Amino acid sequence: MKLLKRTLALLLLIIGVIVYLNYNKLNIIAGYAAKNMASSVFVADRSVESIAQNDNNVPVIKLANTTINNETKLASSSVYGFMEREALYREGLGAVLINDEYNPNKFTLKPNRNRPLDTISYPYGQAKPKDTVFPELDMDQLNKAIAVAFGNPEVQKTRTALVLYKGHLVAEKYIDGFTKDTPILGWSMTKSVLATCFGILEGQGKLGMDWPAPIAEWQGDDRKDITLNHLLRMQSGLEWEEDYTKISDATKMLYLDSDMTLAQKNKNAIAKPTEVWNYSSGTTNLLSGILRQQFRTHQEYLDFPYSDLIDKIGMYSMVLEADMEGNYVASSYAFANTRDWARFGQLHLDKGNWNGEQLFDERWIDYITKPTQGSDGTYGAHFWLNAQGRFPDVPKDLFSCNGYQGQYVFVIPSKDLVVVRTGLAKEPDFDINGFLSEVVKSVQ
Structure with missing residues (x-):
């Protein structure tokens, strides 16, 4: 015993x-x-x-x-x-x-949504897409391209794919269990939504990219030289480890922190701004906190992304998730259906003009697609680039929103294309270059 x-x-x-x-x-x-x-x-x-x-x-x-x-x-x-x-x-x-500190009565606010119906055809409105024939668009080739995305479901794990050409829906496909109405988690595609909020504020004359980051704790050390531009380009010089295979700054922030705007804010500088490029989800959530500072009240902050962007372009399915302190987790947590993710791409293809209203200055597209020093031409300002031909068979003017496990919104201005792909596998299991090259071939 x-x-x-x-x-x-x-x-x-x-x-x-x-x-x-x-x-x-x-x-x-x-x-x-x-x-x-x-x-x-x-x-x-x-x-x-x-x-x-x-x-x-x-x-x-x-x-x-x-x-x-x-x-x-x-x-x-x-x-x-x-x-x-x-x-x-x-x-x-x-x-x-x-966690044990959660108080359901602390934050009772929620964003106000405005979802008016209209008679405008998708993607610019809520009505059915128009059936349009483009002589220069090879539909057999386009259908072949879509088939490529779904060709090996056990490996590629594609869930949805959609193509807009010249602002018209020309192809879409969904696996069983997913439809045009199913919200998809965009993961880091959310970063591009956050950046666009800053572009809108800049277009409204309310801030500038050369402004110093308004962080009081930084004013007594080298971090005082960090600007909004440095943060949007991931070149602040702040310490950060973005690794989802282990306990890292990124995983601790997303799954342990109550206030996710603080994780990057509290990091030390390991280089001067622009000296290094270091992709950081903490930086985006810090920017979400800075966005909150631009408004007098929490309610105004919650409303702004919807009133001035999301609902403005009819992305009614989109939901931005917030942390325990009521900050949008802009690094990772936006849901929207595939058609609405495509609307976001179309807005950028159209350089911020939506049904005649300019939501941000068209020069913002030049800003976000300018390659950031140290990124080897792969990154602009919270958007990914093909400037150095990372995808060799795709036009170099491509820019995109990219998310974990292969969520993508691709914008190809030279071909008037917006391409959305969502799923559970990224490169090399899902061949981006192969898929996009087949789509591009459809435009004669």
């Missing part, structure tokens, strides 16, 4: 040590599973079974067991019974990971 007790005690001790040493890792695993489940169920209106079998069925994350409470709109997840995490759906703000 004594031996049994000692064995059990030793076993418990070993388990305790394992949990202690892997505390943050288990925390992040359970956090990811709970947050992704809550958002996919309550924002995207998908089934628990589909999410468990696909979205959360990836290495490490699949170790978590997740349940849903439809009445309280709460997702709970744990890893072998350890480190339970909860994610709560809030109307208008999406799902958020909560």
